[in-house]
Amino acid sequence: MNYVKTGILMAAMTALFGGLGYLLAGSGGMLVALVVAAGMNVVTWWNSDKIVLRMHNARPVGPQDRSGLREMVAELARNADLPMPALYVVDTPQPNAFATGRNPENAAVAVTTGLMQSLSREELAGVVAHELAHIRNRDTLIMTVTATFAGAISILANFAMFFGGSRERMGIAGTLAMMILAPLAASLVQMAISRTREYAADRAGAEICGNPLWLSSALERIQQGASRIDNHAAERNPATAHMFIINPLHAHRHDNLFSTHPATGNRVAALEAMAREGRAATPRPAPRDGPAAGGPWG
Numbered sequence: 096m097n098y099v100k101t102g103i104l105m106a107a108m109t110a111l112f113g114g115l116g117y118l119l120a121g122s123g124g125m126l127v128a129l130v131v132a133a134g135m136n137v138v139t140w141w142n143s144d145k146i147v148l149r150m151h152n153a154r155p156v157g158p159q160d161r162s163g164l165r166e167m168v169a170e171l172a173r174n175a176d177l178p179m180p181a182l183y184v185v186d187t188p189q190p191n192a193f194a195t196g197r198n199p200e201n202a203a204v205a206v207t208t209g210l211m212q213s214l215s216r217e218e219l220a221g222v223v224a225h226e227l228a229h230i231r232n233r234d235t236l237i238m239t240v241t242a243t244f245a246g247a248i249s250i251l252a253n254f255a256m257f258f259g260g261s262r263e264r265m266g267i268a269g270t271l272a273m274m275i276l277a278p279l280a281a282s283l284v285q286m287a288i289s290r291t292r293e294y295a296a297d298r299a300g301a302e303i304c305g306n307p308l309w310l311s312s313a314l315e316r317i318q319q320g321a322s323r324i325d326n327h328a329a330e331r332n333p334a335t336a337h338m339f340i341i342n343p344l345h346a347h348r349h350d351n352l353f354s355t356h357p358a359t360g361n362r363v364a365a366l367e368a369m370a371r372e373g374r375a376a377t378p379r380p381a382p383r384d385g386p387a388a389g390g391p392w393g
Contacts, residue, residue, distance in 0.1 A: 143235070144181075144195040144203050147335055151328045153183035153205045164211070168204060168223055175227045175303045180204045187328065190214065190320040193338040194226035195235050202230040213320055214313055221310030222317070225300030225340055232299065234292045238337060290357050297362055301369055311366035317341045318359040 156165055165182055172179050180196070183205040190210040196202030204226045211219065229235060297314075301307035321341045329336060329343035336344050342356045 140197055143197060144201065147193075147195045147338065148183055148203060148205065150332045150335060151185045151187075151205065153185045153203075156182040156184055162211070163216070164206070164219075167216070167220055168227075171220060171224050171227055171303055174305075175224070175231050177202075177227055177231055180227070180230060184208060184211075185328070187324075187326050188212075189324040189326040189329075189343060190317045191326065191329075191339045191341055191343050192222050192226055193335075193340065194229045195338060196230065197236055198233065199230050202235070204230075207326075209320060209324065210317070214316060217306070217309045218313035218316060220304045221300060221306070221313045222340060224304035225296050225310055227303055228296040228299035229292070232292065232295060234296065235338075237292065293357055293362065294365065297366055298369065301366055307366040307370040311363045311370075314341065314359050314363055314366075321345075 158165070160182075168182055169179050177199050180194070180199075181203040183203055185191075185205050185207045187207045188209040189207060190213045192204070192206045192210055194202060194204050204223060206219075206222070210222065214222065297310060301310050304310065318341055321343055322345065325345070326343040329339070333344060336342055337356070341359065
């Protein structure tokens, strides 16, 4: 059902893009915007992971890692039938994590130092499994495409003031309204797609790690930390907020159209219901060389 919702929302984004081009009634401006959008798409397709990781000053975790994190990610990747993703750590006290990359063969998982210091190994396994689910579901690609559409729509809206066709059809007031409302509508669709994918990744992540309660406990702990600890890199780059497992921006606390994430309480309730119904596989233990169960990493 979530895939159907995503398809509907993507169709809405495409319709909005086409409708805005029609209202502009200027084929020249529309052509320029399409060329720019195509260029953005190529750049983000090949370099989205590098761009995002650089934004957050992420550092790679190499084979010499002694924390047990790399072994955990490798084991969970095998459970998910995925190649081992590149692994990064972001130096911020806010507990959080995200995945990026255009496909499973070119993917990366990044966790914050705050996440490793505040979660048990079981909770951390649940978080990593959630991010691997995003990679397996190719959500990072979906979000790249929607971000490109949203950017192209904003460009078209800004072009409206420079082309006479839109002013003749709608007048100055209508053109100004279009410049404001079209990017807003694109952002709403982008947010809705992100929220839809989070529920799907929660379910798949619970299956990958084998225990929905590991992830539900992690979500509650991360929400508590993210609500009181700043993530300065995320605040400087708010366009990447939808990539994190919990919104890092101290905003949009409620489950509404303006939130990049579903309400944490709703996600926890869904995972707890999944656990009661026994819909996850038999729990798999985390790597033994990590901290003791219930203890923090780092």
